Amino acid sequence: MATATIGNSEFDRDTAVVRRAPGVYDAHLSAGWTIIQAVNGGYLLALMGRALGDALPHPDPFSVTAHYLTASVPGPAVIRTEVVRTGRTMSTGTARLIQFAEDGTEIERLRVLAAYGDLGALPDDVRTAAKPPAIPPYEHCLGPEAAPGGRPAISGSTAITERLALRLDPATAGWAVGAPSGKGEMRAWFGLADGREPDPLSLLLTVDALPPTAFDLGLSGWVPTVELTAHIRHRPAPGPLRVAITTRNLAGGFLEEDAEVWDSQDRLVAQSRQLARTVLHG
Amino acid sequence: MATATIGNSEFDRDTAVVRRAPGVYDAHLSAGWTIIQAVNGGYLLALMGRALGDALPHPDPFSVTAHYLTASVPGPAVIRTEVVRTGRTMSTGTARLIQFAEDGTEIERLRVLAAYGDLGALPDDVRTAAKPPAIPPYEHCLGPEAAPGGRPAISGSTAITERLALRLDPATAGWAVGAPSGKGEMRAWFGLADGREPDPLSLLLTVDALPPTAFDLGLSGWVPTVELTAHIRHRPAPGPLRVAITTRNLAGGFLEEDAEVWDSQDRLVAQSRQLARTVLHG
Numbered sequence: 001m002a003t004a005t006i007g008n009s010e011f012d013r014d015t016a017v018v019r020r021a022p023g024v025y026d027a028h029l030s031a032g033w034t035i036i037q038a039v040n041g042g043y044l045l046a047l048m049g050r051a052l053g054d055a056l057p058h059p060d061p062f063s064v065t066a067h068y069l070t071a072s073v074p075g076p077a078v079i080r081t082e083v084v085r086t087g088r089t090m091s092t093g094t095a096r097l098i099q100f101a102e103d104g105t106e107i108e109r110l111r112v113l114a115a116y117g118d119l120g121a122l123p124d125d126v127r128t129a130a131k132p133p134a135i136p137p138y139e140h141c142l143g144p145e146a147a148p149g150g151r152p153a154i155s156g157s158t159a160i161t162e163r164l165a166l167r168l169d170p171a172t173a174g175w176a177v178g179a180p181s182g183k184g185e186m187r188a189w190f191g192l193a194d195g196r197e198p199d200p201l202s203l204l205l206t207v208d209a210l211p212p213t214a215f216d217l218g219l220s221g222w223v224p225t226v227e228l229t230a231h232i233r234h235r236p237a238p239g240p241l242r243v244a245i246t247t248r249n250l251a252g253g254f255l256e257e258d259a260e261v262w263d264s265q266d267r268l269v270a271q272s273r274q275l276a277r278t279v280l281h282g
Numbered sequence: 283m284a285t286a287t288i289g290n291s292e293f294d295r296d297t298a299v300v301r302r303a304p305g306v307y308d309a310h311l312s313a314g315w316t317i318i319q320a321v322n323g324g325y326l327l328a329l330m331g332r333a334l335g336d337a338l339p340h341p342d343p344f345s346v347t348a349h350y351l352t353a354s355v356p357g358p359a360v361i362r363t364e365v366v367r368t369g370r371t372m373s374t375g376t377a378r379l380i381q382f383a384e385d386g387t388e389i390e391r392l393r394v395l396a397a398y399g400d401l402g403a404l405p406d407d408v409r410t411a412a413k414p415p416a417i418p419p420y421e422h423c424l425g426p427e428a429a430p431g432g433r434p435a436i437s438g439s440t441a442i443t444e445r446l447a448l449r450l451d452p453a454t455a456g457w458a459v460g461a462p463s464g465k466g467e468m469r470a471w472f473g474l475a476d477g478r479e480p481d482p483l484s485l486l487l488t489v490d491a492l493p494p495t496a497f498d499l500g501l502s503g504w505v506p507t508v509e510l511t512a513h514i515r516h517r518p519a520p521g522p523l524r525v526a527i528t529t530r531n532l533a534g535g536f537l538e539e540d541a542e543v544w545d546s547q548d549r550l551v552a553q554s555r556q557l558a559r560t561v562l563h564g
Binding site: 267 | 344347349352366367372390395397401404406408411412465499509530532533535536550555
């Protein structure tokens, strides 16, 4: 099978948008990126990023904030964008993801506020104290076939699992066999299953594609995202990505989840933070 | 002199908004919160937070994202809010800060997207791996009177200095005498000079009130904020706050600056991250 390419892959097809009018796009939320029945938040972020990349004069997402308002469902959707400001090196816009009730009523799913620029136009200087996550080699990490069954996030019972080449660091996979570390950490190798290489848009998927850190804290319920902000810091090199997510503070039923994404050349290509709610079982 | 109180202080007067129509507020950007000539970003964030707290049915900012579009100037302004969604426990809104050119043209300064809730309604559970910053006692930290002069951020040449009771950890104040640590760290005790105690709204000021971490990296230029997101995690107890800000990654002329704010009871009350641009001298 030929390897998928940027522009010709499952990810690109499922985040495609069709301009219907200036700033207004038709989209179709694919059932292929669901976790149980919920559409993955990172997939939705990338879809919105695609529309904004068309609506704004700059190509790359620099900072994207999404508020998750109501639960998206697979099927048709409309994205309405607004250009807030256009500058020489950066531009700012908003986007709304709309679906429709049976009676035709509009239901807003996501509200996005974003700044775009041109990653290719930035100088090459890097001064960083950040280090790539310590994670075992790819072949020592755990894919879905390693799961003992029944745990949805890595067991293959959710559609998104088939589209991702995700391999968890065994040190952060104990929750899948009932032995969470309690540290609130998750580390993984990340790729797209069809071999499509990463780009700034797919990084918006990557920052919200791992099982929630809450699992590693021993929580087993649902952890819906309230708000997620992603910063894309560099155009990723081809090859597998490493993702590290951490939660330090769970309080009052809310937690933050920080993600870092590193490319094959050891560059920090994306940072994100989300505020999520813990909806505990029983 | 009587100590100022929440609702009756410089901060409260200077962030006051007057409802002119549903969702539309008149405001006055005070010259008292400027750094050289720029209006402080945290002050603007708090002002927008005040308007949204009136426009939305929930009282407290949970997550507030601001994009800084153009440079605000002291003087009159209008804030236009929109209610995006109202839920039982949380609501979401946007706000735009507008000033006017001499010919009456509207100029948008800030675009804000925020989720509000009720911090007082949250359960008391806390599970945290986060630790308060190691910072010397207040009396061993450095106020503006310790500065050798000429350095605006702690020398008193900027108006905001008089309104803050800010004391820098000597370990992160070397930049003021030409000896930055190079670590990209800044730690300080924080209060309002008139004694007004912290609340969720003033935390929006606190997250962007320290000298930029870029100074500790040895950069001396301007570091304008592109985007800042603050999460308010707990209602702060009375007493001085401790703030730690860090920059790990400077690349392509952009850096992230993360802030944590701790209250007198050792609770993590706010987290923020901003994406800023480095505009270097010469």
